[in-house]
Amino acid sequence: MACLSHLSSPAFRPNHLGGAELLFSGQKEHHVTLPSQSEPWDMKQLLVWIQRNLLKERPELFVQGDSVRPGILVLINDADWELMGELDYQLQNNDNVVFISTLHGG
């Protein structure tokens, strides 16, 4: 699990759960401050940022095209991102983003 946390403008805490932390050097929680910019950060930009700054290996296991690989669930403040506009959701201060991989044995 990795948590991304924003402290100044937008602050959010990404968490990677369910094995996804292995793509991030085993680190489950990340407290992060995104660089400020004129427009608000959205999830689409966040994924690009994560890929550039946090993802340590095998990007194809996390992202596919503009979005996450099918099979990776995304929760924003403990709610399904499908309820919040998925890639279009605009991040707010102290948002908690969780990535859960479902792609493993049960």
Added chain:
Amino acid sequence: MPILCSSCSEKRAVLKRPKTGHSLCKECFFWAFEEEVHQTIVAAELFKPKEVVGIAASGGKDSTVLAHVMKLLNERYNYGLQLMLISVDEGITGYRDDSLETVKRNQQQYELPLKIVSYEELYGWTMDAIVKQVGLKNNCTFCGVFRRQALDRGAIMLKVDKICTGHNADDVAETVLMNVLRGDIARLRRCTTISTASEGDGVVPRCKPLKYAYEKEIVLYAYFKKLDYFSTECIYSPNAYRGHARTFLKDLESIRPSSIVDIIHSGENLSVREGVKMPVQGTCTRCGYISSQALCKSCVLLEGLNRGLPKLGIGKHHRLHEKLLSQQPLTDNEERKLKSVDF
């Protein structure tokens, strides 16, 4: 602005159900999920009161949720079942040994008896040793076959009447796709049945209470309930054929979430044309286990391993089984074919 739960209209919705498209809050989701499993169990008459039921537990997400929900429903609806956990140790370092620690914790959390059976004690081979001989391509064949038998043996040791496994809707849909892709008509016809009848000595009937539960919901149920489970891919699985079906299914789900139950529905309603040759169920002449050939798959695979002929159980070498059974020596050519391995 947060979306309200479509069921209670009071609380904030936390997930959108792939099956129905409904947005539900935590409590309504828990209720819907548990009730659907209950309906699956009741409609298919999976259990009878006083039965001893072995829950196949690996420490992974599906079996942990299965154990949790079975215990919950058994109490809520007085199924009258005696529940136990059965776990299989395939001998995969860095994967199974860790997940077994999770099962042991589950045993304490759910207060259920636990039996662990290992490939080492049953067959004399761990998966690590098998992969060294067989390579990385066909090892899942060994594991699947051995595990099925191992679960039965564990169940018999515990005097269990029935086994239930955590196979979910995604698993069943993947299996339907795999059998279509491989032209396996016999399996295609059988693979969507929710329970197996008793097929003879040494084989315990088994069922899939989570058959219609989406993997996404199982994961979210475990997450929101903060259930303790182990979550890494088996280190030998990347080359498994099922991976292709899984990737395809996940892409289908993202376009049309109902694909998963729809594929299961297709599988359930298939009928096989008359005149199609089907295997006949018999017993293994060596160990007595259920088999459609003279030797059951398990015996063939083991024979191959023990004689240094790893390809014996992979591909179609049925003629050679007769030779093996009658202890005739193999020709050099035959031995060479059975030894070559892809790494």
